[in-house]
Amino acid sequence: MISLLQRVSEARVDIDGQTVGAIGPGLLLLLCAEPEDTEAVGEKLLAKVLKLRIFGDDAGKMNRSVQDIGGGLLVVSQFTLAADTKSGNRPGFTGAAPPALGEALYEAFVKAARAHHPLVQTGRFGADMKVHLVNDGPVTIPLRMTA
Known part of the structure; x- marks a missing residue:
């Protein structure tokens, strides 16, 4: 699974002029499933994303x-x-x-994310989306997870 993480002050996804997902401070996660991926790969990636220390602590170090x-x-x-x-x-x-596998893995990732994190918003698989973000830092990190 390929992902691109962006630390954001805020981000939202619009479809046909309507906002379908929005967050304040946090992470925008762009996600791509590959043919050999499984739900287990997505869970491994999610664990890494949720624990990655890329937010500043009181001293300004990326420690949170x-x-x-x-x-x-x-x-x-x-x-x-x-x-x-x-x-x-x-x-x-x-x-x-x-597309069918990509959507199934995307939906499984989102379901797992919602089970492990209190604030999860999404775009819509396969839709023409407009993604708006304020990259904080900027901090942008590519992640690739395999079985």
């Missing part, structure tokens, strides 16, 4: 997790994280899971 600060988690599906740009000028996306 999203759980430590009571921050939100905004999870947005993004198959383009699997883009293959090795040849030509048009990216290929065969590295992303097929």
Whole structure:
């Protein structure tokens, strides 16, 4: 599973001009399932995301997790994280899971996130989304988890 984490002061997802998910301080998580991924891989990734110490403590050091600060988690599906740009000028996306598997793994990830964290918002799988964010830092961290 491929993800891109962004520490945010705030973030939201709009679809057709309507906000469908929004958080204040926390993490925007862009998520892409790959063909070999399983729910167990998603759970491993979620555990890492929730414990990753990328928020400042009282001394300003990155020493606190999203759980430590009571921050939100905004999870947005993004198959383009699997883009293959090795040849030509048009990216290929065969590295992303097929849509049915991608959606099932995305939904499983969100369900697990809601079971382990009090504030989880989402976009909508497969929708044309407008993602608005204020990146805090900026802090942007790629994560890839495999079985």
